[in-house]
Amino acid sequence: MKKGKQSVIFQKDIFINDAASYVGKRESEGNLRDYFQNVLQDDLMKEKSYELAETKMQKMTVEKLFEVSGKTAKDFDCIMGGDLQNQIFATSFCAREFDIPFFGLYGACSTFGEGLCAGGLFIESGNFKNIIVVTSSHFSSAERNYRFPLELGNQRTPLSQWTVTASGAVTLSDEKYKDFAPKITAITVGKVVDFGVTDANNMGAAMAPAAADTLKTHFSDLSRSPDYYDAIFTGDLGIFGHELCAHLLSNDGITMPKTFSDCGKIIFSEKQKVFMGGSGAGCSSAVFASYLFELLRKNEIKKLLLVPTGALLNKDSPLQKQSIPGIAHAVSIEV
Structure with missing residues (x-):
């Protein structure tokens, strides 16, 4: 049921029965080390390129999802997902390994949120019963796509973030087939918001206005306050972007609770020296599929608002002096 400008409250149950993730070695050494069960010891994974390695990582994540769910490819109506490579290379090449209808998505680092929204709407329509949502990112493939070749050894700026090598996947279903299965109860589809940020090394500043806009709209559309939720997590605003988002909301009269955090902010530890934290399409999906899913399982939180965020630039737009739009x-x- 549509609520307000951009939100939907689901009338059907949209269950998240299963979750799976893979992360790189650096990610496994951060703050969430106890929650990441599947760790890559080699970022190249014996492949010829980092792009193919990311494809393999995403494929392994989907296969792990089959394992924990007890289901096979034929049990799913579709798989939807995306990544940060050109033409969502990793996800398309992953999907060709499974005989499942495929919807390729791109919302930069917000793609996991886009998939959860779209998957929920598909199931709400009654035309789909079981859906896989998967996203990934890889530090090395993202670096040479959006920034510089690794061999060049460029210095990182203080406000930069580290693209995580990670993949996360979940199953969405209209039936609960596990003892524990949280539900997606509502969504707010974000707008593209551009505050004129042009620094491609400061993704947090580019995405924070979109996150603030979506959060403000969500609370308004559903007549909820931030205190309705036990935890609110944005996707990958990082340290600076997270603080900026809270500041923007404060200017609009919304005070965020101490339970307001960010997946990119917490995934790495301070001693890992990644400046503003993690980012990437695999950031929110991997953190949700491991850490946040476990908090829900343990009843440490019962109501979670997940707000994956994305910066909608490509490798050419900064060179053409364009600002960086955000989405959440x-x-x-x-x-």
Whole structure:
């Protein structure tokens, strides 16, 4: 049921029965080390390129999802997802390994949120019963796509973030087939918001206005306050972007609780020296599929608002002096 400008409250149950993730070695050494069960010891994974390595990582994540769900490819109506490579190379090449209808998505680092929104709407329509949502990112493939060749050894700026090598996947279903299965109860589809940020090394500043806009709209559309949720996590604003988002909301009269955090902000530890934290299409999906899913399982939180965020630039737009638009989608998940 449509609520307000951009939100939907689901009338059907949209269950998240299963979750799986893979992360790189650096990610496994950060703050969430105890929650990442599947760790890559080699970022290249014996492949000829980092792009193919990311494809393999995403494929392994989907296969792990089959394992934990007890289901096979034939049980799913579709797989939807994306990554940060040109033409979502990793996800398309992953999907060709499975005999499942495929929807390729691109919302930069917000793609996981886009997938949860779209998947929920598909199931709400009654035409789909079981859906896989998967996203990934890889530090090395993203660096040479958006920034510089690794061999060049460029210095990183203080406001930069580290693209995580990670993949996360979940199953969405209209039936609960596990003892524990939180539900997606509502979504707010974000708008493209551009505050004129042109620094491609400061993604947090580019995405924070979109995150603030989506959060403000979510609370308004659903007549909720931030205190309705036990935890609110944005996707990958990082340290600076997270603080900026809270500041923008404060200017609009919304005070965010101490339970307001960010996946990119917490994934790495301070001693790892990644400046503003993690980013990437695999950031929110991997953190949700491991850490946040476990918090829900343990009943440490019962109401979660997940807001994956994305910066909608490509490798050419900064060179053409264009500003960086942002996007964010909010997904309400409850036990």
